[in-house]
Amino acid sequence: MNDLVARGQYHFTSKDLRDALGVSNVATRQALSRLAAKGEVASPARGFYVFVPPEYRRIGCLPADQFIPALMAERGTPYYVGLLSAAQYHGAAHHRPQEFQVVLAGNRPPIVCGSVRVTFVARKRMADVAVDRLNNEHGTILVSSVEATALDLVGYMHRSGGVDRVAGMLAELSEDLDPQKLCDASESASILWSQRLGYLLDFVGAGDKAALLKDHVQRNAKNYTKLLPYVNGSVVQRSKDWRLYANATIEVEA
Template sequence: MFAREYVANLAARGDYHFTTDDVAKATGRSPRAVRAQLRRLKARGTIAEPVQSFHIIIPPEYRSRGCLPPEQFIPQLMGLIGEPYYFALLSAAQRHGAAHQRPQVDKVMVRKNRPSIECGQVRVEFVARRDLRRMPVCEFNTPRGTARYSTPELTALELVGYPNYAGGLSNVLAVLRDLVDEMEAEGLVEAAHLSPVSWSQRLGYLLERIEEIDLARALRPLVSAHAQSFTPLRRAVSRIGADRNGTWKLIVNVDIEPDE
């Protein structure tokens, strides 16, 4: 058996992920010979290798992109290496119907930093959060299985917690306007108790800005009980002369208008 036959058999069974070792074991050929055969398949656009020795089969509808969408191979990759994960930030917001356009780079939360992935036109960046196993997630079906995403409420908190990964606070505010339709107060409080209190301070203020009073009100007890000091709305900007919001113990050191 040649590598091309192995790949064809996998696709016929609806399996689109494999490793170099899988091919070597199935064909009885040396790793060197297998790699040579796989290089030829890559050159033809039949397969891609987003991570060394981890391969994906590219069906015709994705040949122009040179890769499967991230949600169709990241879960399998993370399962192979035994790492927890979930799609986060603008990638999760888009899944929940709250992104104006699909993000150019997908963001995946993992326990520690990993090199980004470039596969054809697909870009995946990893963001580290050590306690991600505790975070509330939801699963969505994909043509290749299921993929894990942060809940709408956790997504909102992480957007204000990692604004540099989300196009800045003005973009975050615009995304929140759509994301709130999927958010519930109970879920927001649950996620807030698992996150830094400064995120709740910022998010509560932004929710009030877009007149989502019920959601903002749900965060007030946590902020009142746990916020020990005033925190800046934007950390990298001077606080001199900035207004202070007593409700959220927030230094409003930037003027934010939502991106249209």
Template sequence: MSDNLKIQTWIEHLQAKGRYSFSVDALREELKNYTFTGIMRALSRLTAKGKILSIHKGYYLIIPPQYAPKGILPPTLFIDALMKHLQRPYYVALLNAAAYHGAAHQQPQEFFIVTNFPALRPTQKKGMILNYISIKDIPEKLLTLQKTESGYLKVSNRALTASDLVQFEKRVGGLNRVANILHELIEELRPEDFEPLFLMHTPSAVLQRLGYLLEYTCYNHELANALYGQMERMKMQLHRVPLKAAAETRGFFSKNRWNVIVNTEIEIDE
């Protein structure tokens, strides 16, 4: 059996087991009699045929026939395995997480992953963009497991999804877009989602903006009251913060219980 054929057979066996990706290290470990140069040459040929695709240095996706026209897999099929390969904690966030929680109206062009430092560069392949956001600590207890065709995916829970949208609003198109997504998310959000652990993880300024949007843009007083009440119980100080960060604040009022300076207008799509 030729080198190419043996490597292709190994990859097909992986795929038969429901695996959609592999590392060059794993391949070398399995085929110890093959030289590194020979393996890379075979992988190059398979890439040219559209059978596999390099998604990260030393890491490949297996492209089954149903995904051959696009030449790439949906990120949900390989993100968990990729992050394990990189030995990184992670969770799927922002618009992609919102889609798991019922706010799928606005389909994202990018796939957002929160991980730790050092920061990872965005990956752009075959029209797909993987965007990484780095934070100091990944709140494992605020994540949910979502079943996928290839296993499981870590996704921010409902409350964390909402606060991340507010905190990283520039990454998803601004506060107007965030408000529209929140308007859909409130169908799934529950008062008990605003638990102490969630508040401890989330910056106070973000909680204040989220509370303001829930109350004055989404008009959901039950959720707004639940969040405000929890902040009171935890004796969180509400310093004046702008609704739109890094924008002009002079001349704008903040006469609301959230102490939010209303320095921008928010519109919900009808």
């Protein structure tokens, strides 16, 4: 096992350990139990283990960003880091999420490993979402582009802390938004997401980044939609530009 760590490999399967030790399945399970009891290994998923260096023993696991790429590769599952976790990568630093959010093509139960929690969001047309490959402590990780992150935050507002928090993050992210890339990103989602995103960008003073998106909405949005689709609050404002009923008062989180 020390050889694996020396090579920078902090994750392994039970088969990897059995082959490395040259022992039986029973002996492998016993070895894993001893290591887990000492806090030296943890298991974020069935049959998948991570070494836990001393600096992470207090949380009982590796941080999620250090094992998710390996776990997804081992399971052959396309993924990207999204929503609040992606926003943090792109500079919305003070909105620190309580869980690590990963987007997949389908549903998957959350992972709890020590005090580390990973939740999964199922997204249609996930393969069409633009991602950035970013460096981390043990390799690289796929994170939605800043434009795709902005779109997903609005599309999954209920998973992103609500409209006030999303508006605050959009204000932080807006400086890095590219208008053309934002318009391109909108092609991977419902036009309703673009209507809500454009309205919120206008609201936080970043309407210049949404000019091309506005053209896209005005060409393709056939109906008005609500800012908060599942809320029956009274309409505060009607936006002709975005064909949207603002049915909530927004207080941007700073």
